[in-house]
Amino acid sequence: MDTVVEGLKLMPINNYIILSSLLFVIGLVGVLTKRNALVVFMSVELMLNAINLLFAAFSVYHNNSAGQVMVIFIMVVAAAEVAAGLAILVLTYRTNHSIDINLLNSLKH
Amino acid sequence: MEKQIAMSNFLVALIPLLPLLSFLIIGLNYKKLNKTITGVLASGSVFISFILSVVAYFQVKAGATFEVNLFEWIATEKFVINFSFLIDPLSSLMLLVVTGVGFLIHVYSIGYMKHDEGFNRFFAYMNLFVFSMLILVLGSNYVMMFIGWEGVGLCSYLLIGFWFKNTEYNNAAKKAFIMNRIGDLGFLLGMFLLYVTFGSLDFKTVFSLAASYPVGSTIIVTATLLLFVGAIGKSAQIPLFTWLPDAMAGPTPVSALIHAATMVTAGVYMVARSQAIYVLAPLTMDVIAITGIVTALLAATIAIYQNDIKKVLAYSTVSQLGYMFVGLGVGAFTGAMFHLTTHAFFKALLFLGAGSVIHALSGEQDIRNMGGLRKALPVTFMVFLIATIAISGIPPFAGFFSKDEILVHAFAHNKIIWGLGFFTSLLTAFYMFRLLFLTFSNSFRGTAEQKHHLHESPKVMTIPLMILALLSVIGGFIGIPEVMGGHHALNQFLGRVFTAPAEELGLSHSMEWILIAITVIGAVLMIVFAWLRFGKKNLVPAGDEAARPALAKLFMHKWYFDEIYNTIIVKPLFWLSEFFHKIFDVKIIDGIVNGFGSLAVWAGGRLRYIQTGNIGFYLTAMVLAVVVILFFMLAI
Numbered sequence: 043m044d045t046v047v048e049g050l051k052l053m054p055i056n057n058y059i060i061l062s063s064l065l066f067v068i069g070l071v072g073v074l075t076k077r078n079a080l081v082v083f084m085s086v087e088l089m090l091n092a093i094n095l096l097f098a099a100f101s102v103y104h105n106n107s108a109g110q111v112m113v114i115f116i117m118v119v120a121a122a123e124v125a126a127g128l129a130i131l132v133l134t135y136r137t138n139h140s141i142d143i144n145l146l147n148s149l150k151h
Numbered sequence: 152m153e154k155q156i157a158m159s160n161f162l163v164a165l166i167p168l169l170p171l172l173s174f175l176i177i178g179l180n181y182k183k184l185n186k187t188i189t190g191v192l193a194s195g196s197v198f199i200s201f202i203l204s205v206v207a208y209f210q211v212k213a214g215a216t217f218e219v220n221l222f223e224w225i226a227t228e229k230f231v232i233n234f235s236f237l238i239d240p241l242s243s244l245m246l247l248v249v250t251g252v253g254f255l256i257h258v259y260s261i262g263y264m265k266h267d268e269g270f271n272r273f274f275a276y277m278n279l280f281v282f283s284m285l286i287l288v289l290g291s292n293y294v295m296m297f298i299g300w301e302g303v304g305l306c307s308y309l310l311i312g313f314w315f316k317n318t319e320y321n322n323a324a325k326k327a328f329i330m331n332r333i334g335d336l337g338f339l340l341g342m343f344l345l346y347v348t349f350g351s352l353d354f355k356t357v358f359s360l361a362a363s364y365p366v367g368s369t370i371i372v373t374a375t376l377l378l379f380v381g382a383i384g385k386s387a388q389i390p391l392f393t394w395l396p397d398a399m400a401g402p403t404p405v406s407a408l409i410h411a412a413t414m415v416t417a418g419v420y421m422v423a424r425s426q427a428i429y430v431l432a433p434l435t436m437d438v439i440a441i442t443g444i445v446t447a448l449l450a451a452t453i454a455i456y457q458n459d460i461k462k463v464l465a466y467s468t469v470s471q472l473g474y475m476f477v478g479l480g481v482g483a484f485t486g487a488m489f490h491l492t493t494h495a496f497f498k499a500l501l502f503l504g505a506g507s508v509i510h511a512l513s514g515e516q517d518i519r520n521m522g523g524l525r526k527a528l529p530v531t532f533m534v535f536l537i538a539t540i541a542i543s544g545i546p547p548f549a550g551f552f553s554k555d556e557i558l559v560h561a562f563a564h565n566k567i568i569w570g571l572g573f574f575t576s577l578l579t580a581f582y583m584f585r586l587l588f589l590t591f592s593n594s595f596r597g598t599a600e601q602k603h604h605l606h607e608s609p610k611v612m613t614i615p616l617m618i619l620a621l622l623s624v625i626g627g628f629i630g631i632p633e634v635m636g637g638h639h640a641l642n643q644f645l646g647r648v649f650t651a652p653a654e655e656l657g658l659s660h661s662m663e664w665i666l667i668a669i670t671v672i673g674a675v676l677m678i679v680f681a682w683l684r685f686g687k688k689n690l691v692p693a694g695d696e697a698a699r700p701a702l703a704k705l706f707m708h709k710w711y712f713d714e715i716y717n718t719i720i721v722k723p724l725f726w727l728s729e730f731f732h733k734i735f736d737v738k739i740i741d742g743i744v745n746g747f748g749s750l751a752v753w754a755g756g757r758l759r760y761i762q763t764g765n766i767g768f769y770l771t772a773m774v775l776a777v778v779v780i781l782f783f784m785l786a787i
Contacts, residue, residue: 074771147764 050102058099065092079131079141083124090120159210160219163236166203166246167285169196174278181271190261193274197257197281201250204243211243212644218291225294229350237291237354241648244488244641245288245420248495252412253281255615259503260404262612263510273313273402280306284413288420293342293352296421300338300385303414304331310409311401320400327394334384334391338421341377344370358427366431375428375435379442382418386472389446393712395469399461403506406461411468411502412495419475419491423484426649430482440480440564444571447473449710451578455585456707458692459516460505463586467542468498470575474557477572483560484649485642489630490553492641496626497541497550500619504535507608507616508590512601518586519691523595527605530613532591534620539587541623543580543674552627555667559632562666563658573670580674584681593689634663 065088072085094113101109131141138145173196177189184192207217217238225232238246257277264270283306287299312324346352348370349360364371382388387395398410409415422429422439429435447470454466471494478487509516511528525532541548544555554576562569595602607613630641658666684690693699699707708714761772 070774074767074774077767143766146766 047102055099055103058095062092062096062099065089065095077142077144079134079143079146082143083127083131087120087124090116159207159217162203163207163217163219163238163289164221166200166207166250167236167282167289169200170278170281170285172196174275174282177271177278178275181275184271186261186265186270189271189274190257193278194254194257194261196278197250197254200281200285201247201254204246204250207238208243208247211238211240216647230346232292232294232352234295235291236289236295238289239648240644240646241420241424241488242288244492244645246285248492249281249284249288249413252495252499252619253284253408255618256404256408256412256499256503259407259506259612259615260402262609263404263506264402267402269313273310276306276309276313277405277408280310280409280414284417287417291354293345293354293357296424297338297342300381300417300421301335303409303417304328304335304385307331307398307409307414310405311398313401313405317400323394323397323400327398330391330394331384334381337377337380337384339381341374341381344374344377348374354424358425361428361431364431367433368431371428372432372434375425375432376438378421378425379435379439382421382476383442384418385421386415386418386476387446387469388418388442388473388476389449390712392446392450392469393709393716396462396465396709399459399465403461403502403509406465407499407502407506410465411498415468415472416475416491416495419472419479419487422476422479423488423649426484429479436480436482438480439476440561440568443473443476443478443480444561444568444575445473446470447477447575448571448578451575451582452706453709454582455578456692456703457582458519458695460508460518460521460586460590461502461516463518463582464498464501464505467501467579467583470579471498471542474554474572474575477561477568478557481557481560481564481568483557485630485639485645486553486556486560488645489641490550490557492629493541493549493553493623493626496619497538497548497623500534500538500616500623501542503612503616503619504531504538507531507612508535510608510612511605512597513604515597515601518589520597520601521590521595522593522597522691523591524605525591527595528591528607530607530616534616535587535591537620538623539583541626542583543678544576544670545674545678546671547624547627549623549626551671552630552632555670556630556632558670559658559663559666569666573673576670577673577677580677581681584678585685588681588685589691592686596691632663634660634667 069085069088069090069092072088073082076082076085094116097109097113097116101107101113134146135141173192177184177192211217218235219238220233220235222234223231224234257274260273260277264273267273280303283299283302285299287296287303290296290299308324308328311327312321314320342352345357349357351357351360361371384391395410395415399406401410429439450466450469450473454463454470457463457466471490475487475490475494478484478490507528508521508524508531511524511531512521515521537548541550544551546552558569558572558576561572595605630639632639695707705711
């Protein structure tokens with residue numbers, strides 16, 4: 043186990059930060075530009091996982107397990123969110139025959 | 152011995168507490184208690200207080216002075232007020248008057264108010280009044296006195312407006328309250344000044360410290376003048392007397408108790424109590440004497456032309472209070488207290504007698520619609536006659552001795568004051584007998600229905616009347632002047648309080664006899680004159696609108712005091728209020744409040760355009776906002 047940690051530490055922390063930032067921005071752009079709700083969800087997951095990566099990386103570099111706890115926590119929340127979100131999408135599709143988010147602009151139809 | 156004193160302290164505290172207790176019981180259960188219980192409780196509590204006052208009187212007479220400190224009420228480093236009572240000859244005399252006359256009036260009220268739906272409320276207020284009055288009288292410092300002073304003012308307000316469904320009565324109550332408040336302001340300022348000067352408001356401390364000040368020092372003169380302003384308001388002197396005649400809106404026993412016998416004399420008591428500082432202020436004494444004599448004369452001239460039985464008595468009260476202040480002003484402190492006592496007897500009797508007449512006529516108060524009541528109301532007539540003789544100053548009735556004492560002192564002090572006082576006493580005899588003849592002699596002028604209902608009042612009302620009549624006859628004997636071979640018991644009794652040396656009269660005995668003779672003969676002549684006009688010739692005053700000589704019109708319209716006050720005070724005040732209402736309230740205050748409302752509406756109208764329902768837009772906005780917040784936090 044220690045060797046794995048040591049191995050991970052061989053790579054500079056900046057690489058992790060840059061990678062997760064890239065992932066985060068890709069997710070953000072996806073959220074802002076895509077009209078398909080499913081893709082928006084996927085983008086959100088991407089952003090969450092970018093954060094997870096960063097947490098995990100810092101956790102290793104600082105020898106502090108709190109970051110890893112946070113990772114698990116975010117995963118749970120993300121799973122719950124996806125479950126609820128997909129349910130909403132299914133219902134939306136039933137009424138609108140589409141999952142274009144721009145159609146969701148009124149509280150009733 | 153020690154135990155006996157402690158016992159007395161408890162009993163002294165009981166004197167004011169009993170009426171308070173009765174007030175609480177009646178006041179908290181006024182919907183449940185039946186009238187008999189209320190009547191017995193209310194009168195009984197005052198009666199026990201009276202008995203205790205008598206006990207206290209005898210101990211005081213034997214030389215005791217009670218100072219009962221119940222508890223320390225306000226205690227700061229520099230300002231200490233004890234909740235304490237003081238019984239010395241002066242307060243002992245007032246105790247007897249307040250509880251004695253108060254008890255008789257309570258009993259009388261049981262009959263008078265019998266058919267009133269507010270019976271219990273009435274007695275609750277009356278007990279509260281007696282409590283407040285006793286606090287006023289017993290207080291051993293100015294703050295305690297002020298509590299009582301305000302308490303009686305409140306009860307006066309409540310009882311004047313007792314029949315609160317009548318707007319006019321409510322207005323009368325408010326008028327009384329507001330006018331009293333003007334006076335109270337003076338009283339308060341006087342207290343502040345005393346405190347600033349002496350660092351205490353305790354009677355004993357203030358008086359002993361004041362003794363080191365020179366006669367006529369500015370600070371003492373100012374303080375006494377301010378205190379006297381309080382007395383002007385409470386005791387209905389010029390210029391604040393117009394509330395008292397209006398106060399007749401209250402039930403008649405109230406007029407007898409509050410607006411004749413006790414509350415309105417509080418001003419006199421206050422000045423007498425503060426004698427030690429008043430004698431140091433000759434200017435104030437002159438102001439008091441002049442105010443008193445002018446009030447006495449003015450009220451007497453008004454009383455001649457009044458046709459409401461209670462209004463005549465009200466102006467007569469104002470006039471007699473003026474007399475008391477003349478007494479105080481010329482240094483006859485005992486005389487003033489003496490007149491206060493006898494006045495309490497005969498004026499309470501007059502009011503209660505008038506109440507009995509009004510009761511018999513089912514509410515009629517205009518003496519032009521009365522007449523010939525002598526046969527229908529024999530007891531009332533007799534007691535009314537006695538009281539009228541007493542107030543007119545015919546010996547040996549009570550009013551003669553007290554009035555004579557004041558007049559003699561006034562003569563020694565200043566001949567003009569005596570002259571005006573003498574003239575006032577002539578007017579007094581005239582208007583009182585005018586009232587008596589118009590009410591009781593000749594034939595009845597009311598409606599046939601009223602005539603049918605005429606009846607003498609029940610015993611519960613007539614017995615207090617008889618007791619008061621007896622007091623009106625013999626009450627003067629407590630102060631028989633030396634010139635008549637008496638030794639003036641009251642003077643000796645009060646001598647312990649009025650320590651300042653009395654002004655040397657400087658009158659020979661023959662001079663005093665001449666003064667007495669002039670006063671009495673004048674009064675008798677006026678009585679004969681009144682009899683000729685209203686008894687023999689049976690003249691009835693013309694209606695209010697009838698043409699009259701200018702002077703009579705002036706008197707009838709009360710010297711236009713109310714009109715003048717309306718023009719120079721009430722109307723400008725209304726105008727000012729209207730101005731503030733329109734400009735400050737409506738435009739500025741309401742403008743600001745409404746402005747905030749309109750701002751919110753306007754802003755909402757603008758901001759609602761950003762709520763598009765477009766999720767993409769929301770997301771963009773959210774991201775931008777987060778970025779802005781991040782930048783902001785980084786900047787910090």
